[in-house]
Amino acid sequence: MQTRKLGNQGLTVSAMGLGCMGMSEFYGGRDDAESIATLHRALELGVTFLDTADMYGPFKNEELVGTAIKGKRDRVVLATKFGIVRDSADPNKRGINGKASYVKKSCEGSLKRLQVDHIDLYYQHRVDPDTPIEETIGAMAELVREGKVKYIGLSEAGPMTLRRAYAVHPISALETEYSLWTRDPEDQILPTCRELGIGFVAYSPLGRGFLTGRFKRPEDLPGDDFRRNNPRFQGENFQKNLRLVERIREIAAEKQCTASQLALAWVAAQGDDVVPIPGTKRRIYLEENVRALDVRLAKQDMYRINEVLPKGATAGTRYPESAMHMLGR
Numbered sequence: 001m002q003t004r005k006l007g008n009q010g011l012t013v014s015a016m017g018l019g020c021m022g023m024s025e026f027y028g029g030r031d032d033a034e035s036i037a038t039l040h041r042a043l044e045l046g047v048t049f050l051d052t053a054d055m056y057g058p059f060k061n062e063e064l065v066g067t068a069i070k071g072k073r074d075r076v077v078l079a080t081k082f083g084i085v086r087d088s089a090d091p092n093k094r095g096i097n098g099k100a101s102y103v104k105k106s107c108e109g110s111l112k113r114l115q116v117d118h119i120d121l122y123y124q125h126r127v128d129p130d131t132p133i134e135e136t137i138g139a140m141a142e143l144v145r146e147g148k149v150k151y152i153g154l155s156e157a158g159p160m161t162l163r164r165a166y167a168v169h170p171i172s173a174l175e176t177e178y179s180l181w182t183r184d185p186e187d188q189i190l191p192t193c194r195e196l197g198i199g200f201v202a203y204s205p206l207g208r209g210f211l212t213g214r215f216k217r218p219e220d221l222p223g224d225d226f227r228r229n230n231p232r233f234q235g236e237n238f239q240k241n242l243r244l245v246e247r248i249r250e251i252a253a254e255k256q257c258t259a260s261q262l263a264l265a266w267v268a269a270q271g272d273d274v275v276p277i278p279g280t281k282r283r284i285y286l287e288e289n290v291r292a293l294d295v296r297l298a299k300q301d302m303y304r305i306n307e308v309l310p311k312g313a314t315a316g317t318r319y320p321e322s323a324m325h326m327l328g329r
Contacts (some may be wrong), residue, residue, distance in 0.1 A: 001046030002293065004275050006199025011121065011151045013077045015268065016044045017049030018286065019279030025063035026045075027209075027281070028222035029053050032064060034282060039068035042285045043075050045093060045161030045290050051175075051277050053081035054110055062113035076116065076255055079121035079201075081155060081175075082106035083128065096326065097126030099140035107143050123153040123175055123280055127329040131163050134156075141169035152182070153201070161326040171198050173285040178202035179272070180211060180248065180305070180315035181241065194273065200269050205276035207314075211263040212242060213249050231316035240315040247308040247324055259297050264292035266305055268312070271328075307318075 002015040021027075039050070043078075050069070052061045062080060069076050082103065087093035107319035110119060119168065122143065124136055144147040153173035154165060165171055174193055177329045178185050183208055193200050206212055208227055218228060218238055237304065247260060253264040260278075267276040267318055278289045297305075 001048075001290075001315060002295060003290055004119075004199075006273070006275065007151065007153055007169050007170065008197040008199065009172050011172045011199070013275055014047050015050035015275065015297050016047055016195045016264070017051055017079075017201070017275055017277035018047050018289060019277045020050060020052045020061055020065055021056045022279045023281040024057045026056075026189035026226045027279075028225050031281065036068045038281055038286050039065065040072075041068075042286055043072060045287070046249055047119060047286070047290060048075055049079065049275065049277065051079045052114075053084070053123075053199070054106060054113075055081070055084040055125065058086045059109075059113060060321070062110055066113060066114040066116070071080055073293055077120045079123065079153075080110050080114065080119055081123040081125035082110065083123075094128075094323070094326075096126050096128045098124060098131040098133070098136035100135050103136060103139035103280075104143065106149055106289075111148065117220075118147060119149050121151045121153055121154045122149040123173070124157075125155050125247070126326045127154070127157050127161055129329055135162050135170050137168040137171075137236075144169070152173055156215055156230050156327045156329075158190045161329060162189075162196060162198065166196050166198070166308065171196070173199040173201050175201040175203055175277075177204045177278075177318060178307050179205045179207045181207045181244070182318055183311040186311065190270075194271075199325055200271075200274045202276045204279070205267040206260055206263055206278050211248065211259060213245050213259040215241070226319045231320065232280060232314060232318065234316065237316035244309050244313060250300070251308065255297075255301070256294060257292070258288060259289060261292035261295050262305070264289060265295035265297050266292065266302070269297050269302065 052065045085095035114313045140152045151172035155175040252259045
């Protein structure tokens with residue numbers, strides 16, 4: 001598989017990564033055996049950039065990934081995240097902690113669960129409004145000096161935070177949602193990343209599965225699936241967004257690919273500094289996603305796609321209101 005560079009510090013990853021979150025939580029039931037088989041198949045296909053976080057599970061996803069890559073560490077570019085704190089009494093509650101002491105404690109926990117001696121790319125999952133970013137990045141930089149982390153990144157950070165962070169230590173990557181139906185980064189985030197030489201990792205490049213065209217009604221989602229609480233998957237928003245996806249499916253059919261592959265090819269075509277990390281817990285979808293790298297989009301294709309699904313066309317916010325305030329700080 002082709003590779004892409006993230007940042008200017010030497011981090012090279014597979015041109016497509018694998019988001020592991022759904023293997024342990026949020027998207028219906030777990031099947032650890034199939035998830036591990038999917039991780040192994042990813043490595044066989046050259047998808048070596050694996051993305052997890054301590055809050056997925058919580059903690060269970062890192063343990064799963066650690067088990068899957070045991071004996072294969074030299075083939076993996078391993079990314080994990082810290083900073084979102086789950087309430088043990090109510091897992092649906094979220095806090096954010098970016099204090100230096102917490103950064104170091106979190107790293108030690110992740111290293112243990114992943115069964116590794118270093119993390120390739122360590123992200124702050126969300127920016128802590130109560131802790132100066134300089135303190136958080138300073139602690140992460142110390143982890144780099146100690147050899148526990150190779151490269152550092154941020155997730156869902158705003159332009160000003162990126163600049164302040166970069167002044168403390170080079171940032172290799174920003175991970176933020178980006179897809180045909182979430183194009184907010186194009187306004188300020190991507191230009192800032194490119195100005196500073198920060199790579200961009202696009203999570204949910206398939207619109208949390210909506211752009212696959214597999215869902216025809218909200219009831220198609222499992223009862224415990226968190227997307228049922230996502231405004232884009234509800235009521236009139238769902239129906240409006242479904243009509244947009246149908247038009248994408250028409251273009252995909254002409255290109256002799258699936259809607260998923262077209263959506264991923266579009267993200268990959270946004271620049272060599274952009275790496276999509278579609279999530280899946282099944283080998284069949286992993287293999288379909290990887291084939292998206294073979295889809296070539298000409299300027300005319302890009303124009304047509306933009307015409308049927310222009311920026312701002314998606315109905316509904318990408319998270320419930322209670323979570324939107326955590327973005328872009």
